[in-house]
Amino acid sequence: MSIPFVDIAIIGAGPGGLALAQGLKKNGIDAAVFERDPVRADYVQGFRMRIRQRGIAALEANLPSHLFQTFLDTLGIAPTETLILDERFNRLENAGWGSGEPEDTHIEKSVSRITLRQILLSGLEEILETGKHFQRYKVLPDNTVLAHFADGSAIRANLLVGADGAGSAVRRQLLPELKSVDTGVRRLAGKITLADAARHGISPLLTDFNTNIRPDNGRSLMITSHRVGPAAYARHGLIGAEDVTHRDIPGFHFNNTTSYTWWNTAYNRDELGSDDILETLDGAALLRALIARIGDWDERILKLIRHTDPSTVALLKVRTSVPGANWQSGPVTLLGDAIHAMTYFRALGGNTALYDTGLLVPQIVAARRHGKPLLAAVHDYENAMREHGYEAVRSSLSAMQRNLGAGRPLKSLLASR
Ligand SMILES: Cc1cc2nc3c(=O)[nH]c(=O)nc-3n(C[C@H](O)[C@H](O)[C@H](O)COP(=O)(O)OP(=O)(O)OC[C@H]3O[C@@H](n4cnc5c(N)ncnc54)[C@H](O)[C@@H]3O)c2cc1C
Numbered sequence: 001m002s003i004p005f006v007d008i009a010i011i012g013a014g015p016g017g018l019a020l021a022q023g024l025k026k027n028g029i030d031a032a033v034f035e036r037d038p039v040r041a042d043y044v045q046g047f048r049m050r051i052r053q054r055g056i057a058a059l060e061a062n063l064p065s066h067l068f069q070t071f072l073d074t075l076g077i078a079p080t081e082t083l084i085l086d087e088r089f090n091r092l093e094n095a096g097w098g099s100g101e102p103e104d105t106h107i108e109k110s111v112s113r114i115t116l117r118q119i120l121l122s123g124l125e126e127i128l129e130t131g132k133h134f135q136r137y138k139v140l141p142d143n144t145v146l147a148h149f150a151d152g153s154a155i156r157a158n159l160l161v162g163a164d165g166a167g168s169a170v171r172r173q174l175l176p177e178l179k180s181v182d183t184g185v186r187r188l189a190g191k192i193t194l195a196d197a198a199r200h201g202i203s204p205l206l207t208d209f210n211t212n213i214r215p216d217n218g219r220s221l222m223i224t225s226h227r228v229g230p231a232a233y234a235r236h237g238l239i240g241a242e243d244v245t246h247r248d249i250p251g252f253h254f255n256n257t258t259s260y261t262w263w264n265t266a267y268n269r270d271e272l273g274s275d276d277i278l279e280t281l282d283g284a285a286l287l288r289a290l291i292a293r294i295g296d297w298d299e300r301i302l303k304l305i306r307h308t309d310p311s312t313v314a315l316l317k318v319r320t321s322v323p324g325a326n327w328q329s330g331p332v333t334l335l336g337d338a339i340h341a342m343t344y345f346r347a348l349g350g351n352t353a354l355y356d357t358g359l360l361v362p363q364i365v366a367a368r369r370h371g372k373p374l375l376a377a378v379h380d381y382e383n384a385m386r387e388h389g390y391e392a393v394r395s396s397l398s399a400m401q402r403n404l405g406a407g408r409p410l411k412s413l414l415a416s417r
């Protein structure tokens with residue numbers, strides 16, 4: 001049986017892998033994406049993603065202009081003003097809030113992950129294969145790469161790009177010593193539709209602002225909203241509509257056409273309960289655990305938590321990669337979370353994955369159109385990617401430390417592995 005060949009094989013159809021495929025397609029370069037899961041229904045997929053200038057610029061470079069326009073037209077609307085309250089609902093001064101970085105002027109850009117995926121998938125039907133669970137690769141004597149999948153199939157390529165996320169199997173083989181680290185932080189989040197919030201009389205201070213509850217003593221709670229306009233999006237066809245692949249999943253979590261308010265909070269391990277116990281709890285029980293912890297907070301805040309849709313609530317263990325790995329460039333490379341997975345603090349992971357694609361596409365174009373040796377192109381991409389990617393990991397870790405205050409010092413967190 002002959003093994004098919006493609007110039008650039010991409011493992012993983014997350015934002016990184018798909019944006020790369022879009023950019024290569026736009027430049028007429030032969031590429032194919034191999035994705036394990038036919039449906040993307042991991043927990044965070046039900047939320048919006050905060051998208052910054054670096055992510056938007058990469059999308060503009062990689063998408064055909066009509067799809068980039070669709071992206072702009074279907075962005076959700078997030079509050080633009082920030083409000084800080086204490087747990088008694090007293091307003092605090094905003095002084096010292098925000099990183100002051102110019103990119104934060106774009107903080108209000110809020111994209112539904114479901115809508116972003118619909119955009120990124122558009123036009124890739126012929127080069128995306130799902131149900132392809134990558135297992136291992138082999139570099140052949142002619143420096144091409146053979147990638148093997150769980151279904152027994154294989155693909156040969158000039159370049160294999162691991163865009164397969166934080167648990168990357170490509171990275172496991174390329175950089176086996178690089179581990180994913182449990183930061184010891186546990187994140188809890190949930191959503192309520194704006195219609196339900198109004199019905200239950202939730203204060204507009206919790207639905208119309210980016211509201212940060214900063215208790216005198218305890219963990220902060222971030223609240224914001226994502227407003228959508230399905231009627232306005234209708235001219236873009238299925239983009240911004242409900243995703244058919246979520247049709248059989250009950251509950252509001254993967255609803256893509258209803259505006260909502262959502263909150264998230266983070267605790268150190270064991271503060272809310274032991275992992276053993278928390279991992280067995282459903283959304284309703286997790287809400288009760290949180291309310292038990294913050295039961296003395298103002299009733300207006302508690303009401304928001306109490307009326308949160310339990311099907312949208314889950315606990316996540318916050319993990320990070322350890323920045324700094326270096327390696328010799330070859331015909332296998334990495335992109336996005338596969339190499340620089342980071343905590344969600346500062347909302348940089350997806351943006352950094354997109355930014356990577358803005359670095360890699362021009363390098364591959366230089367190789368394919370202007371005679372640059374492919375390995376030199378990969379090398380230049382990796383140098384630039386490592387520099388900004390590792391910086392983003394460090395920045396998200398320091399934001400986590402600032403948020404959690406007296407957690408374990410970062411150095412010991414990363415050195416203890
Ligand atoms: C709670 C939370 C909130 C966040 N909020 C933000 C935010 O507001 N802004 C932001 O920029 N980032 C945010 N992030 C980070 C962001 O979600 C990730 O950085 C981003 O999804 C990374 O994209 P990726 O394409 O590199 O990987 P992924 O999105 O993880 O995609 C990897 C893909 O590879 C596939 N795959 C995995 N293994 C295999 C295999 N062996 N074979 C084939 N396919 C495989 C997976 O199914 C998946 O489709 C947040 C993360 C979390 C956890």
